[in-house]
Amino acid sequence: xxxxxxxVWYDDEGDMLEVLWAFREGYFTPTDDERILKRLDDRGEVxxxxxxxxxxxxxxxxxxxxxxxxAPAHDVANVTVKQAATELGVSVRRVRQLARDGxxxxxVKSGSEWLIPTPIELIPGKRxxxxxxxx
Numbered sequence: 001x002x003x004x005x006x007x008v009w010y011d012d013e014g015d016m017l018e019v020l021w022a023f024r025e026g027y028f029t030p031t032d033d034e035r036i037l038k039r040l041d042d043r044g045e046v047x048x049x050x051x052x053x054x055x056x057x058x059x060x061x062x063x064x065x066x067x068x069x070x071a072p073a074h075d076v077a078n079v080t081v082k083q084a085a086t087e088l089g090v091s092v093r094r095v096r097q098l099a100r101d102g103x104x105x106x107x108v109k110s111g112s113e114w115l116i117p118t119p120i121e122l123i124p125g126k127r128x129x130x131x132x133x134x135x
Contacts, residue, residue, distance in 0.1 A: 014100065014109055015055050020048035027078065028106050028117065029070070036065050037106055044070045050108060078115040087120060098122065 009018045020039065026047050028037040035056070039048040046067045057063065079087070084104075085095045099107045099114040105121035107114055 010054070011109060014052075014102075016050055016052045016108075017054045018048065018050045018108070022047035028108060030106065031065055033063060033065055036063070037108075038067050040070065052102060077118050079118055079120070081114050081116070084116045084120055088122070 004021055006019060006021045007023075010016075011018075022041065022045075024041045024047055026039045026041040028039050028050060030036075031038055035052045037050045037052075038046050039050065041047050046069055049065075049067060051057075051063075081092050081095045081099070085092045088095065095116075096114060098104060099109070099116065103123045103125065104116050105123060106117040109115075
């Protein structure tokens with residue numbers, strides 16, 4: 001039997017859990033469950049996963065999901081907070097706040113910086129008037 005190194009991170013502030021078993025460049029892609037993103041390398045091989053809203057697991061049944069490899073997506077790239085702010089026409093501080101609130105599909109925190117996948121998909125807020133970004 002071959003031993004495999006696995007790294008696990010839990011971000012209490014972001015309420016997410018990340019698990020990696022291969023340490024290569026890659027990107028996150030959505031799954032059928034909106035709380036789960038799988039991490040793929042450039043060849044489309046699954047090298048880990050990320051679960052958002054981990055605290056919801058306390059309230060119900062465990063979640064189950066498949067981690068199938070897929071064809072690589074060459075058009076997926078991450079942008080920095082500054083690049084996202086420029087594209088959305090908002091401040092860097094606002095982009096960080098939106099990322100912390102889980103308002104970007106697939107955004108992940110890497111160290112102290114947020115990585116936001118392109119194309120940027122902003123999840124609409126539940127309060128207040130409609131936003132003006134991208135109008």
